[in-house]
Amino acid sequence: MKKIISLVLCVAMLTCMVAVSSAETSLRVAWWGGQERHNQTIEALDAYGAANDIKMEYEYTSWTSYFENLATQAVGHNLPDMLQMSTTDIINYSTNGQIVDLKPYVESGIIDLSNIEESSLSGGMVNGQLAGFTTGTNTVTVIYNKKIFDQAGVAYPSNDWTWSEYIDTVKKIYEATGIQSDIPFLSEARWVVESWVRCYGYDFFSEDGQSLPWAEDEKVLAGVAKAIQDIADGVKAGYFIDPEIQIAWSTTEENYIVQGKSAMAFLLSNYYGVYCTALGDELGMAMLPKMDDGEKSGMYLNSNMYWCISSNCTQPEVAAAALNYMINSTDAAAVIKTDRGISLSSEVRNFLATSKDTDAYTANVLNYVSDVSGVVAAVNPADPAHSAEPISVLKNDYTAVMYGEMTAEDCVADFVEQATALLPN
Amino acid sequence: MTKQTQVSLSPALRRRRLTETGIGYLFIGPWLFCFLAFNLVPFVISFVLSFMDYNMLSAPTFVGLSNYVKLFTGDKLFKTSLGVTFRFVFIAIPLRLAFALLVALILNRQSKMVPLYRVVYYLPSILGGSVAVSVMWRYCFSKTGVLNTALQAIGIASNISWISNKDTALWSLILLFIWQFGSPMLIFLSGLKQIPKSYYEAAECDGAGPLVRFFRITLPLLTPIIFFNLVMQMIGGFMVFSQAMIITDGGPMNRTLVYALYLYRQSFAYYKMGYGCAMAWVLMTIIGFFTLLVFRSSSAWVFYENEIK
Numbered sequence: 001m002k003k004i005i006s007l008v009l010c011v012a013m014l015t016c017m018v019a020v021s022s023a024e025t026s027l028r029v030a031w032w033g034g035q036e037r038h039n040q041t042i043e044a045l046d047a048y049g050a051a052n053d054i055k056m057e058y059e060y061t062s063w064t065s066y067f068e069n070l071a072t073q074a075v076g077h078n079l080p081d082m083l084q085m086s087t088t089d090i091i092n093y094s095t096n097g098q099i100v101d102l103k104p105y106v107e108s109g110i111i112d113l114s115n116i117e118e119s120s121l122s123g124g125m126v127n128g129q130l131a132g133f134t135t136g137t138n139t140v141t142v143i144y145n146k147k148i149f150d151q152a153g154v155a156y157p158s159n160d161w162t163w164s165e166y167i168d169t170v171k172k173i174y175e176a177t178g179i180q181s182d183i184p185f186l187s188e189a190r191w192v193v194e195s196w197v198r199c200y201g202y203d204f205f206s207e208d209g210q211s212l213p214w215a216e217d218e219k220v221l222a223g224v225a226k227a228i229q230d231i232a233d234g235v236k237a238g239y240f241i242d243p244e245i246q247i248a249w250s251t252t253e254e255n256y257i258v259q260g261k262s263a264m265a266f267l268l269s270n271y272y273g274v275y276c277t278a279l280g281d282e283l284g285m286a287m288l289p290k291m292d293d294g295e296k297s298g299m300y301l302n303s304n305m306y307w308c309i310s311s312n313c314t315q316p317e318v319a320a321a322a323l324n325y326m327i328n329s330t331d332a333a334a335v336i337k338t339d340r341g342i343s344l345s346s347e348v349r350n351f352l353a354t355s356k357d358t359d360a361y362t363a364n365v366l367n368y369v370s371d372v373s374g375v376v377a378a379v380n381p382a383d384p385a386h387s388a389e390p391i392s393v394l395k396n397d398y399t400a401v402m403y404g405e406m407t408a409e410d411c412v413a414d415f416v417e418q419a420t421a422l423l424p425n
Numbered sequence: 426m427t428k429q430t431q432v433s434l435s436p437a438l439r440r441r442r443l444t445e446t447g448i449g450y451l452f453i454g455p456w457l458f459c460f461l462a463f464n465l466v467p468f469v470i471s472f473v474l475s476f477m478d479y480n481m482l483s484a485p486t487f488v489g490l491s492n493y494v495k496l497f498t499g500d501k502l503f504k505t506s507l508g509v510t511f512r513f514v515f516i517a518i519p520l521r522l523a524f525a526l527l528v529a530l531i532l533n534r535q536s537k538m539v540p541l542y543r544v545v546y547y548l549p550s551i552l553g554g555s556v557a558v559s560v561m562w563r564y565c566f567s568k569t570g571v572l573n574t575a576l577q578a579i580g581i582a583s584n585i586s587w588i589s590n591k592d593t594a595l596w597s598l599i600l601l602f603i604w605q606f607g608s609p610m611l612i613f614l615s616g617l618k619q620i621p622k623s624y625y626e627a628a629e630c631d632g633a634g635p636l637v638r639f640f641r642i643t644l645p646l647l648t649p650i651i652f653f654n655l656v657m658q659m660i661g662g663f664m665v666f667s668q669a670m671i672i673t674d675g676g677p678m679n680r681t682l683v684y685a686l687y688l689y690r691q692s693f694a695y696y697k698m699g700y701g702c703a704m705a706w707v708l709m710t711i712i713g714f715f716t717l718l719v720f721r722s723s724s725a726w727v728f729y730e731n732e733i734k
Contacts, residue, residue: 068693071481092696096482247677248567248589389695400678403591421499 123303123379132306136341189398199294209384304341550607616650
């Protein structure tokens with residue numbers, strides 16, 4: 001028995017020693033994504049690790065299990081050194097001190113801002129701290145099938161079209177060709193509702209994250225309800241796709257727009273390339289339509305996601321330098337391209353725009369996002385704490401209207417009521 | 426003192442007993458360790474956390490009963506998800522058991538092919554609540570899926586997207602649950618093998634037909650097995666999660682938002698682990714209540730052969 005115990009102890013000691021000796025400069029990096037992103041990220045980081053003599057360790061998962069893992073690691077004070085973070089979750093990790101303020105590393109120059117406009121960092125600000133560094137921006141767009149437009153004899157949409165023009169276009173194309181259009185953002189209603197309220201000059205959430213700043217304005221409430229009603233009417237009349245069909249899409253290939261069976265769809269701009277590839281043809285891009293009685297463009301820029309450094313990282317300078325590489329290096333960009341959004345760095349953007357490896361789709365997205373940047377001032381801040389639940393209420397109610405289970409007015413009223421109750425005050 | 430001398434053993438024998446106990450513990454050690462570390466400890470912790478406000482990222486704070494109060498007074502989806510779960514359990518469990526029994530009866534004949542069939546019918550249960558099966562289910566029940574294609578082939582024009590229709594979505598989950606009837610079927614099968622052949626022979630001599638034999642002999646003698654299956658399946662049914670998560674994600678309009686899925690969302694998506702723990706304990710109480718109900722009622726309908734006086 002004693003022999004066995006001593007043997008076990010010996011083995012354990014040896015393992016520990018091996019572990020310690022190899023732990024000199026190592027960096028644990030975690031992200032979520034698909035296989036493509038895993039391959040690209042590993043390739044880019046491996047090159048960095050080899051050049052700087054850092055042992056890189058990767059923890060990558062799919063989106064569904066990523067935050068479960070992260071929360072468990074947070075409980076065990078075992079978060080990876082550098083981690084990819086989403087706009088909905090960053091607030092929780094930052095306010096609870098799980099990720100560090102990146103400002104010191106920006107000030108010390110480890111994170112280089114010479115090609116990045118400081119205002120574009122706003123997306124990663126939480127309570128005055130730079131909680132996360134935006135990996136790239138992303139925005140919303142209406143993609144359209146040019147062939148279907150030509151066939152219907154309808155003019156392509158312009159960037160300053162209005163909501164009623166949009167509805168008319170959907171109707172005209174259906175009447176001419178029998179081809180329907182996607183219900184705008186059935187998968188996440190907040191993205192379209194946000195563009196509506198922005199047309200009236202409001203942010204979606206108040207700056208303190210405690211309320212919906214537009215909830216008191218009757219004009220906005222009526223405008224939002226009418227827009228939802230317009231879509232519901234179109235569903236009934238048949239010129240929008242049946243919500244039962246649209247809600248069941250889970251892969252890119254299932255979407256009607258990539259099968260040439262839908263004329264228009266609302267989309268996050270970072271998916272544009274994937275959709276064009278799936279369709280095998282170039283799709284048109286237009287900005288979201290303006291509300292007829294609104295004063296402004298409803299367009300907005302979001303951080304696609306962030307790179308963060310966890311508070312139990314023992315060598316934050318090393319992590320910050322790696323973060324800088326992912327943000328600023330054209331070598332990294334050559335591998336990763338626009339997978340994490342359109343880079344904040346003008347140098348990276350120029351590199352991608354002029355590189356001969358850049359395909360037409362990527363070039364289109366780069367142009368589109370730069371057009372949107374001309375209309376929108378800053379990148380949206382991260383979503384406030386406890387906003388995930390009201391956002392899911394909105395999605396659910398919006399879907400209910402499309403299914404004919406709820407009126408548009410009730411949908412807006414219920415969302416406002418529940419958001420007020422769920423947001424902290 | 427006298428008692429102690431009575432049970433006292435020789436030192437050698439005592440040592441042997443001790444070693445035997447030690448070896449016994451050694452053998453159950455791995456299980457015991459896992460049980461303590463992954464069942465009992467989380468069990469106790471979750472009870473404590475249910476009285477706390479806990480977001481997983483910072484230390485929990487004690488809030489008394491407020492999680493429970495909020496659950497019962499201010500949470501619409503709590504009631505919705507309970508309703509969905511009850512519908513699921515009360516429809517899917519009886520159907521699954523009936524189906525398992527039916528297949529077990531068919532397989533309980535003498536035939537060379539029976540072992541093969543047993544494997545074939547058990548396969549869906551091995552695949553279990555796996556992601557792959559759930560993804561397959563999506564494709565079967567979508568608008569252009571296998572089911573609609575099959576219906577069209579036999580001349581029924583079906584245009585329903587089963588998993589996203591508000592009336593049929595839950596049924597597609599129920600059907601998946603029934604489809605995985607393997608484990609109760611195997612238990613039924615072993616129960617059927619226990620019934621002495623002589624009973625059937627005697628009944629046949631008395632002129633009893635197959636139906637009478639089933640209702641007068643098979644069913645009564647099978648009640649202990651039915652009882653066991655009912656309890657186990659019911660507990661599993663209340664905790665149904667992965668199918669709803671992967672196939673429908675609770676939609677459309679929360680029609681398939683089963684309790685465990687809502688619990689998961691509160692805990693992991695909304696960072697309300699304390700609230701999630703309180704939900705888990707409510708579910709635990711509900712399961713306990715129904716299990717007790719089945720146990721209490723068992724004296725009225727479960728028949729044990731050895732109890733015959």
